[in-house]
């Protein structure tokens with residue numbers, strides 16, 4: 001429900017049932033598209049009209065149909081329209097300015113971080129990403145941001161939230177790694193996401209769910225950015241991973257596993273995860289395991305390059321710099337092989353490592369790794385929607401789905417980098433960007 005429909009409803013109830021019949025149903029918006037990729041993976045249509053009402057797609061018609069009954073017309077006759085993009089891996093509260101983040105690490109309260117997230121959310125939706133999956137943020141902050149956006153209070157994408165990533169003590173998502181004794185003890189006392197042993201890992205999953213997590217993330221292996229020389233290999237035992245996946249699935253939540261090393265990728269796939277994030281050292285054997293288990297691979301191609309640049313600039317730890325060098329050397333080639341082997345790819349960037357609002361830079365790297373532009377766009381729309389278990393709501397422009405759509409100046413099927421410059425963004429019927437310019441939010 002938007003604020004406007006909420007207000008309309010309140011007014012209607014105040015002035016009584018007699019007048020309620022006279023309150024018009026929300027008027028329609030007619031969008032004239034020059035070309036329309038309504039179902040990525042299929043051929044685009046020519047000139048088309050999309051009719052939007054109440055935040056949803058009401059109809060899609062061939063040609064340019066004149067608006068009726070005072071409906072608003074949005075003229076995108078010179079533009080190429082496609083579904084709103086989906087990024088299956090972001091960290092919405094992570095500060096783009098890594099040096100500043102490091103310097104201020106001891107001075108920031110959760111409220112400071114929350115406001116950084118509000119700005120990142122606005123940048124993300126204005127870049128054409130109308131849905132993101134946040135795979136690692138304070139669970140209270142990310143659910144508050146998610147719900148504020150859903151209520152129409154602030155501009156941002158639909159957020160599918162994991163809360164804090166689950167990790168063994170000393171593992172990649174242990175927020176107390178290598179801190180001084182006082183801060184370590186404080187962090188340990190507050191942490192809800194570290195677990196040791198299968199039962200404890202069930203507890204950690206239930207704890208994230210109890211605080212509102214939509215999806216569960218765990219770290220199967222070491223990671224580039226944790227300040228620990230723990231390598232990139234497996235960091236949870238098979239029974240711990242199995243306990244995490246089974247508990248999440250019991251609650252109807254999908255599971256994403258962060259995994260670089262081959263041993264951790266294989267173990268997470270055996271445990272039954274729904275997606276593997278990064279998959280740096282995947283090979284023919286694990287690619288075959290991906291296909292057997294129907295898990296998705298979320299490559300996050302932009303992340304290793306961003307981490308390496310930050311490490312060289314001195315805004316990451318020495319432990320991180322070494323791991324960034326290792327991953328950049330192999331990631332592209334291994335993902336290219338996975339694409340060639342037919343592993344299912346869903347689009348995700350790890351934005352927060354790279355800059356928020358520049359998520360679309362991932363497209364060029366996916367194409368460089370062997371995907372066609374059409375396949376890369378499909379990965380960021382219908383396929384990511386399927387991974388997020390939201391395919392009935394988002395990912396294509398079809399009657400009944402959310403009115404999440406974007407437009408670019410030329411066909412992204414010819415040059416995918418045009419998606420780095422979106423000209424129009426509508427999320428759930430609300431226009432965020434028109435002719436490349438930010439629109440008032442909430443709309444007047």
Ligand SMILES: [Zn+2]
Pocket residue numbers: 089090091135136350
């Ligand atoms: Zn991440």
